[in-house]
Amino acid sequence: MRFGIIGTGTVGRTLAGKLIALGHEVTLGSRTKDNTGALAWAEQAGARGHCGTFADAAAFGEVVINATSGTVSLQALRAAGAEQLAGKVLLDVSNPLVFSPTGELTLDPVNTDSVGEQIQREFPDTRVVKGLNTVNAMVMVDPRRVPGQHNLFIAGEDVEAKAQVTAVLEQFGWPAGSVLDLGGIAAARGMEMLMPFWLRLMGHFGHADFNYSIRTAE
Ligand SMILES: NC(=O)c1ccc[n+]([C@@H]2O[C@H](COP(=O)([O-])OP(=O)(O)OC[C@H]3O[C@@H](n4cnc5c(N)ncnc54)[C@H](OP(=O)(O)O)[C@@H]3O)[C@@H](O)[C@H]2O)c1
Numbered sequence: 001m002r003f004g005i006i007g008t009g010t011v012g013r014t015l016a017g018k019l020i021a022l023g024h025e026v027t028l029g030s031r032t033k034d035n036t037g038a039l040a041w042a043e044q045a046g047a048r049g050h051c052g053t054f055a056d057a058a059a060f061g062e063v064v065i066n067a068t069s070g071t072v073s074l075q076a077l078r079a080a081g082a083e084q085l086a087g088k089v090l091l092d093v094s095n096p097l098v099f100s101p102t103g104e105l106t107l108d109p110v111n112t113d114s115v116g117e118q119i120q121r122e123f124p125d126t127r128v129v130k131g132l133n134t135v136n137a138m139v140m141v142d143p144r145r146v147p148g149q150h151n152l153f154i155a156g157e158d159v160e161a162k163a164q165v166t167a168v169l170e171q172f173g174w175p176a177g178s179v180l181d182l183g184g185i186a187a188a189r190g191m192e193m194l195m196p197f198w199l200r201l202m203g204h205f206g207h208a209d210f211n212y213s214i215r216t217a218e
Contacts, residue, residue, distance in 0.1 A: 004061025005029060006054050006076050008038045011093055011137045012067035018141035020045050022171050029057025031079065058084035063091065063164065064126075070096030070115035070192065071108060074122060086125040089161040091168075092116050092188070093132040093140075095195045105196055116155060116188025127161035129154055130188035131169070131179075134198065136208035143173045143211075150211040152179045155187035180214065 001024050005012045008030040016026045027050040030038045038051035050060070058064050058080035068076040073094045077085065094115050098106045109118060116130035131154040132140050139145050152174055156162050166179050182191070194212075202208050 001025070002060055002062045003027075004057035004059070004064045005067055006057055006064065006080055007067030008035055008041070008051075009067060011140070012065070013037070013041050014137040014141055015065060015067060015093075016041065016045070016049065018172060020049050024048070025060075026050065027052055027057045027060035029054040029080065031076075054080040055084055058088075061088065063089045063168070066090060066092045066094055066119065068094060070094035071098060073115050074118055077119060077123065082123055082125070085123050087127075089127045089129060089158075089164050090119065090123070091132070091165050092119055092128055092130050095133050095192055097195060105199060107192060107195065110193060111189065114186070114188035114192050116185050116192070120157065120185045127156065127158040128185055129156035129158070129161050129165045130185065130191055131155075131165055133191055134194050135211050139209060139211060141172050143178070145209045146211045148213065149175075149178065150213040153182050153187070153191050154179055155182045155191060156185050 003019050003024055003026045005016050006029050008028055012028055016028050019026050025048040028038045028041055029052055033053055042049045042051040054076055066073055096107050096109055096115050098108050116128060120128040154162050154165060162181055169179055170176060
């Protein structure tokens, strides 16, 4: 399958590498065509790895992944272009983290809105699925870094799009029952609001190889 990844940071490159290893084709998108990190990534990725602008990545992908900071995701996706994203599944892995000069963390948007919802509102013809934002990039593509049964969450309006994303997550190594569907895209609020808690847990453990494990009475 062809994937377009909007974002050349740790998450974009980690997801791109895993998708290539799984036999998919990837275009990694950045603001400019000559991004040195993206060019270096494409060079080592081989024939199925490409790089270009956000618009190139969006046009290329049958599935598109937003891997930019939630505070700039709308700008990045506007540059990608609504026409390139129309009808496509967009997996949004972003978090809207804002750090003050003293290191204090807030989220923007928060409480009554989320990046997932902002994207779905601005791109109504795109099938937005929130997911993967609650785990570290390495755990995203290698869930066995954390022992035992643990969970991912997804949210979105389009049931088929969520099934398509779940199938990709299964290829990453997430067992079928480990992906919990929280409902419509408004559930992205809670998923994004886990981040201040997640960062405290990382401080507690001193590393990022951990995850949430949800137990129920059934
Ligand atoms: N790090 C993790 O383990 C982890 C885990 C879960 C979720 N997340 C979330 O995943 C997302 C990506 O994180 P990351 O650390 O990989 O990357 P990042 O540093 O947050 O974002 C990198 C991308 O943002 C683009 N960018 C920067 N400023 C921009 C602007 N003003 N307008 C448009 N695009 C802009 C960059 O473009 P260029 O390519 O042109 O430089 C680059 O492609 C974030 O929302 C993060 O919270 C991260």
